[in-house]
Amino acid sequence: MSDHQEHFQRFLDAGGFHATRQRLSAAALIFTVRGHHTLDELYDILRKNIPDIGKATLYRTLKLLTEAGLVLELHFNDRAARFEVVDPQKRHDHLICMNCGAVVEIQNRFFNTVKEQLSEEQEFVFTGHTQCLYGLCARCRGNENTTTDSAIFGRISTGGCCACNAYHE
Numbered sequence: 001m002s003d004h005q006e007h008f009q010r011f012l013d014a015g016g017f018h019a020t021r022q023r024l025s026a027a028a029l030i031f032t033v034r035g036h037h038t039l040d041e042l043y044d045i046l047r048k049n050i051p052d053i054g055k056a057t058l059y060r061t062l063k064l065l066t067e068a069g070l071v072l073e074l075h076f077n078d079r080a081a082r083f084e085v086v087d088p089q090k091r092h093d094h095l096i097c098m099n100c101g102a103v104v105e106i107q108n109r110f111f112n113t114v115k116e117q118l119s120e121e122q123e124f125v126f127t128g129h130t131q132c133l134y135g136l137c138a139r140c141r142g143n144e145n146t147t148t149d150s151a152i153f154g155r156i157s158t159g160g161c162c163a164c165n166a167y168h169e
């Protein structure tokens with residue numbers, strides 16, 4: 001059993017959630033998927049192995065995995081939530097182009113320094129962190145059809161953020 005799977009089982013037991021066969025097999029498969037996927041994309045991937053899985057079960061499992069800190073819920077430049085399995089070896093943040101939707105994963109050691117400082121100053125213990133930085137990629141900055149700055153800020157403020165757990169279908 002993988003570390004993630006063990007962690008999930010402990011999380012379910014501790015929270016009094018049912019460790020149903022479907023939840024456990026869905027989680028086991030989700031842990032093998034790399035990248036950022038919407039609920040619909042994950043549903044298509046999982047259905048190949050678990051034909052009788054329901055979308056509601058998958059969504060509930062993703063929510064439990066997010067609560068357990070094993071999956072991140074991210075919001076890029078569209079309304080759909082995207083899910084990514086947390087890999088402690090490859091922690092990263094995301095640069096998101098608001099025009100073309102390009103997503104670049106970055107590993108920034110400065111964030112870690114800032115987090116350490118904040119943790120000390122605020123006596124705050126971090127249990128998780130997701131970061132999406134919004135802007136325009138180099139290609140879109142050179143394109144005159146690209147959305148203007150004010151429109152971009154408008155989209156950012158209405159586009160939801162990583163900390164928001166709202167799910168829009």
Ligand SMILES: [Zn+2]
Pocket residue numbers: 097098099100101102136137138139140141
């Ligand atoms: Zn772009």
Ligand SMILES: [Zn+2]
Pocket residue numbers: 035036084092093094105
């Ligand atoms: Zn990522």
